[in-house]
Amino acid sequence: MKRLLCVLLIVALAASMLTVFSLNASAAGGTLTVTSQGEVLGEVEVGNEFIYNVAFSSAGYTVASGQGVVNYDSRYAQFVEYGPLKSDGSINMSAYSFPPRIYNSSLASNFTDQNNEILFNFSRISGVGTFTEDDHFFKVRFKAVAPGTVAISFNAQALATPSMLPLIRRNKPNQQLDPIPYILTTVEPSVGYVGDADGDYNVTVMDATFVQLLTAGVDSAYNPINTDVNNDGAVDLRDALAILRYKSGVSTDTQIGEWIFTSESDPT
Numbered sequence: 001m002k003r004l005l006c007v008l009l010i011v012a013l014a015a016s017m018l019t020v021f022s023l024n025a026s027a028a029g030g031t032l033t034v035t036s037q038g039e040v041l042g043e044v045e046v047g048n049e050f051i052y053n054v055a056f057s058s059a060g061y062t063v064a065s066g067q068g069v070v071n072y073d074s075r076y077a078q079f080v081e082y083g084p085l086k087s088d089g090s091i092n093m094s095a096y097s098f099p100p101r102i103y104n105s106s107l108a109s110n111f112t113d114q115n116n117e118i119l120f121n122f123s124r125i126s127g128v129g130t131f132t133e134d135d136h137f138f139k140v141r142f143k144a145v146a147p148g149t150v151a152i153s154f155n156a157q158a159l160a161t162p163s164m165l166p167l168i169r170r171n172k173p174n175q176q177l178d179p180i181p182y183i184l185t186t187v188e189p190s191v192g193y194v195g196d197a198d199g200d201y202n203v204t205v206m207d208a209t210f211v212q213l214l215t216a217g218v219d220s221a222y223n224p225i226n227t228d229v230n231n232d233g234a235v236d237l238r239d240a241l242a243i244l245r246y247k248s249g250v251s252t253d254t255q256i257g258e259w260i261f262t263s264e265s266d267p268t
Helices: 002-016 205-215 237-247
Strands: 031-036 039-045 049-057 063-071 077-079 109-114 117-122 138-144 148-151 153-160 165-169 182-189
Touching: 039 182, 049 063, 049 153, 063 165, 117 138, 153 182, 205 237
Parallel strands: 031 148
Antiparallel strands: 031 039, 049 138, 049 182, 063 117, 063 153, 077 138, 109 117, 153 165
């Protein structure tokens, strides 16, 4: 009888997993379109995280000082905070939970999020004189929380030496300069949620069961980024064990529970 019950359980679980796993099929449902200055930057499934990137080119001029602000609408996209807060309410950007949360994070300082505005400063004090597009000097994580369209905009003012030459004011570059400074903004959707083997956007013991069924030969579609939690190139019982240890509160030395992005997997 016990053997029959086990067989029935496996059959039931296998049947529940016949739906093809889709990385972009969020349990929350719906899609959020991210725009900037009227331009569509990307689409993200509700429930997923995404990165908002800002790249600034100072056109070869040495930046003396600068201020930036990212505006968003928390009804649709919520800022995901990482790192401890400082006494002034800003976030210690150098203490993000695993690098590179913010690529070249030393380029920005006094990072504060309040009232749908993310404020920060940047200057040559950071040790960087000129800014290039390759620096990608600022990026922040958001979570899509409602379907629809959200405008996320970046505005900056920057002055360069000598004589506090204006590079950008109110996000408008100084057209009298040659070359002209510019700002680029992009959106990077996540490519996986480590440990979410069955694709329901939660890490539970059912994910460990999913992995066990895969190793037993049950044919089901899965995402290796989500399922190979120890990143050893194979999906096996060690991944299932790591998920169970994670759910038990035991340290696993993995990124279970983390959203994965291409740029953070390989930031070169």
